[in-house]
Amino acid sequence: MPRGALAGESGGMLSAANVAATLTLPVMPPFHLEGTVRLLQRQPSNRVDAWDRGRYLRVLPTVQGLRLLAVENLGTIDAPDLRAHVLGGSVTTSTLEELRRILTRILGLAVDPAPFAQAARDLSPLRIAVNALRGVRPPRFPTLFETLANVIPFQQVSLAAGVAVVGRIVERFGQPLSLDQHVFPAFPTPESVAVTEANQLHALGLSRAKATTLHELARRVLSGDLSEDRLGVLSTEAAMETLTAVPGIGPWSAGLILLRGFRRLEVFPAGDVGAARNLARLLGLERPTRLSDLQPSIEQMGDAKGWLYFYALGWRLLEQGLITPAPEAVRGRIVGPLRPA
Numbered sequence: 001m002p003r004g005a006l007a008g009e010s011g012g013m014l015s016a017a018n019v020a021a022t023l024t025l026p027v028m029p030p031f032h033l034e035g036t037v038r039l040l041q042r043q044p045s046n047r048v049d050a051w052d053r054g055r056y057l058r059v060l061p062t063v064q065g066l067r068l069l070a071v072e073n074l075g076t077i078d079a080p081d082l083r084a085h086v087l088g089g090s091v092t093t094s095t096l097e098e099l100r101r102i103l104t105r106i107l108g109l110a111v112d113p114a115p116f117a118q119a120a121r122d123l124s125p126l127r128i129a130v131n132a133l134r135g136v137r138p139p140r141f142p143t144l145f146e147t148l149a150n151v152i153p154f155q156q157v158s159l160a161a162g163v164a165v166v167g168r169i170v171e172r173f174g175q176p177l178s179l180d181q182h183v184f185p186a187f188p189t190p191e192s193v194a195v196t197e198a199n200q201l202h203a204l205g206l207s208r209a210k211a212t213t214l215h216e217l218a219r220r221v222l223s224g225d226l227s228e229d230r231l232g233v234l235s236t237e238a239a240m241e242t243l244t245a246v247p248g249i250g251p252w253s254a255g256l257i258l259l260r261g262f263r264r265l266e267v268f269p270a271g272d273v274g275a276a277r278n279l280a281r282l283l284g285l286e287r288p289t290r291l292s293d294l295q296p297s298i299e300q301m302g303d304a305k306g307w308l309y310f311y312a313l314g315w316r317l318l319e320q321g322l323i324t325p326a327p328e329a330v331r332g333r334i335v336g337p338l339r340p341a
Contacts, residue, residue: 018087018179023100025071025082027109030135033073033082035323036107039310040139042159044322047167048174048187059088059177059186060102060142062095066177068184069099071107077135077326082109088177108137108263116265116307123300125283126311133314134326138306140263144228145190145221147261151253152214153206159274161205168204169193193218213248220246228262236264265306268298278312281319 037056041049050057056071068087075081084103086096104110113135120126141147149169154162173188173196193201193215201211220226226246231239236258243254255269269275276291283297301308317323 019085020067020088020090021086021096023084023086023096023103025084025100025103025107025109027080027082027107028112029080030077030113030326031073031080031082031109031137032077032133032135032323032326033071033080033107035133035136035314035317035326036139038317038323039136039314040106042313043163045160045163045167047170047185050184056107057184058106059184060099061186061189062091062098064091064095065089066175066186067091067095067099068177068179069103071103080135087179102142105140106142108139111137111263113137116301116304119301119304120307120311123297129282129311129315129318132318132325133311133323136310136314138263138265138310139260141261143187144226144231144261145193145218146187147257148217148221149188149193149214150260151256152210152217152248154256155210155250155253165205169201172200172204190218190221194222209248216247232262236266239264259306259309263306266303268305268309272309275309275312278316279308282312282315 033056034051034054037049037051040046041051044051048058054072056069058069058071059066060069066088070085070087071082072085073080073082084099086099091099117130117134120130141150150166153165153169157165170185170187173192174185175188175192177184177186196215198208198211198215201214202208206214217226231242234242239258239262240251240254243249243257244251249257251270252272255267256272258264259267259269271291273291276294279294279297283294298305298308314323318325
């Protein structure tokens, strides 16, 4: 593929003539773009956050309309040269700065991974993962409503089922952006969900209870009753209390909202069966393990528990071949399916 030619989600080419502007995104090395995007996606079937031929594709709303961002690393993990191409129409300087801010938030570009990496290297089961995932950042959803809509559908269902439901919500309520015969969906706004009926959400695969919860949460976000600004200034303990007081949000949901929506890295979501399974594999435990049995390892990480959640997920994605190991891991002859030593 020629440098500067952008691949579409169906394998076609987006013309470089569609590029309205290119942003340089400062980031402290090392930075693993693919690994960070995969942690954000959770599964490749994610309709909004796409990884396509070495680029992160994401539609974002601006005051000038929807724009497609295509983020790529023209450098290496250890010497990143991160660029974001803006497609879909012209943009002002202020819009470019807003897009830079949002991408910095989503990809965790201002987060320093060194403290956790150093702490994890002192724990032998984590050393290989730290090398293989060197440079990943804990991602964060761009808005509170997107966070809520990426947590509620996953309550008590498999990861695949949750992703499928969110995909249908995106298809039904998200506004599409068409470029060169390719369609890139934007994540739905709270307005688009609040004005509908809860039974329409139920028809997309949500239980009636979850459909009612998500509909009500959209209304609360719009009214300001539930806002990022208010939650953001609270301590983690107070934010947990505030969230769990909302009908339909329990401790697991509240923890995941704080971790994935606010990047509260001191949180490891309570009762997360999938996270427990991922962590057990990361630690080299062969038999099914309860989260309570893993609690000592989680607590050992102190205020970096959330990093452990993301590394455990990243380890599973490595095993599935969805993340390319960092070069240091390749030099250590870690190729193909990865297992701890």
